Amino acid sequence: MSSHPTILVTGATGNVGGQVVAQLRDRGGVRVRALTRDPSRAVLPDDVEVVGGDLSDPEGLDAALDSVDAVFLSFPTLQADERALELVARLAKHAGRIVYLSAEGVPDDRGAPSQGIIGSHAVLERLVEDAGVEWTFLRAGGMATNTLGWADQVRETGVVRGPYERLSRSLVHEADVAAVGVLALTADDLLGARPVITGPEILTHVEQAAIIGETIGRPVRYEEIPPEEMRTVILDEWGWPAETADAALEAWAAMVDNRDGVTTTFQELTGRAATPFRRWAADHADDFR
Numbered sequence: 001m002s003s004h005p006t007i008l009v010t011g012a013t014g015n016v017g018g019q020v021v022a023q024l025r026d027r028g029g030v031r032v033r034a035l036t037r038d039p040s041r042a043v044l045p046d047d048v049e050v051v052g053g054d055l056s057d058p059e060g061l062d063a064a065l066d067s068v069d070a071v072f073l074s075f076p077t078l079q080a081d082e083r084a085l086e087l088v089a090r091l092a093k094h095a096g097r098i099v100y101l102s103a104e105g106v107p108d109d110r111g112a113p114s115q116g117i118i119g120s121h122a123v124l125e126r127l128v129e130d131a132g133v134e135w136t137f138l139r140a141g142g143m144a145t146n147t148l149g150w151a152d153q154v155r156e157t158g159v160v161r162g163p164y165e166r167l168s169r170s171l172v173h174e175a176d177v178a179a180v181g182v183l184a185l186t187a188d189d190l191l192g193a194r195p196v197i198t199g200p201e202i203l204t205h206v207e208q209a210a211i212i213g214e215t216i217g218r219p220v221r222y223e224e225i226p227p228e229e230m231r232t233v234i235l236d237e238w239g240w241p242a243e244t245a246d247a248a249l250e251a252w253a254a255m256v257d258n259r260d261g262v263t264t265t266f267q268e269l270t271g272r273a274a275t276p277f278r279r280w281a282a283d284h285a286d287d288f289r
Contacts, residue, residue, distance in 0.1 A: 011074030116247030
């Protein structure tokens with residue numbers, strides 16, 4: 001890449017993308033361009049170039065991609081899968097490097113079956129790998145930000161209702177994922193790599209809820225509901241297709257007995273310990289109050 005590259009960050013107002021923007025600015029030596037569907041509503045620093053565009057409309061991205069050296073790609077998984085091939089081709093036409101926010105569990109074997117969200121990530125990885133560009137796939141473990149979906153219940157009742165109270169995850173802070181992404185965008189050490197980034201500890205749903213409660217200063221507990229009830233929520237409130245809902249419930253059920261692993265990837269790459277969930281909860285305490 002050039003000595004002062006232009007880096008396009010997609011999902012720039014989201015959790016991981018927003019952290020990528022902030023950390024690129026802190027690092028310096030790059031021009032940061034942020035892609036958002038509605039630039040008028042984006043609250044970003046003045047030295048960040050904000051451009052409009054939608055990943056589900058690849059034809060409209062040429063202006064945003066002009067003179068771009070690298071792209072941080074946070075793809076709207078499942079929502080725009082039918083445009084993935086065209087999108088990746090468009091990105092590869094302009095940028096020489098793509099750092100893709102993928103997920104832990106994507107199989108290395110191209111012939112291995114996968115479905116649902118993991119299957120969508122697998123397709124994107126294969127498309128980027130075949131596009132003739134430099135690439136890194138950030139295989140993030142369970143994102144701590146997923147627990148923000150509990151925020152309304154925490155504020156209103158202090159009770160989080162969901163399936164599989166013993167489901168265990170090593171939840172990762174979005175800032176940690178972004179830090180590895182910034183390394184991949186600005187240096188060559190991670191080219192062709194698929195780093196698996198997790199949190200430093202394994203916590204059940206019950207433990208996660210309790211930590212959130214301790215952080216905000218009032219009790220929060222997790223109440224298990226039947227998978228069938230959760231399936232109705234996924235279909236009716238989340239709007240997921242039935243096959244995706246079933247795949248998610250199956251994967252979550254498996255995590256009850258097959259606990260997440262904890263990797264040391266983040267510490268090996270950055271020289272500092274991964275962020276614990278308690279710190280993440282403190283960073284987001286206002287979201288639950």
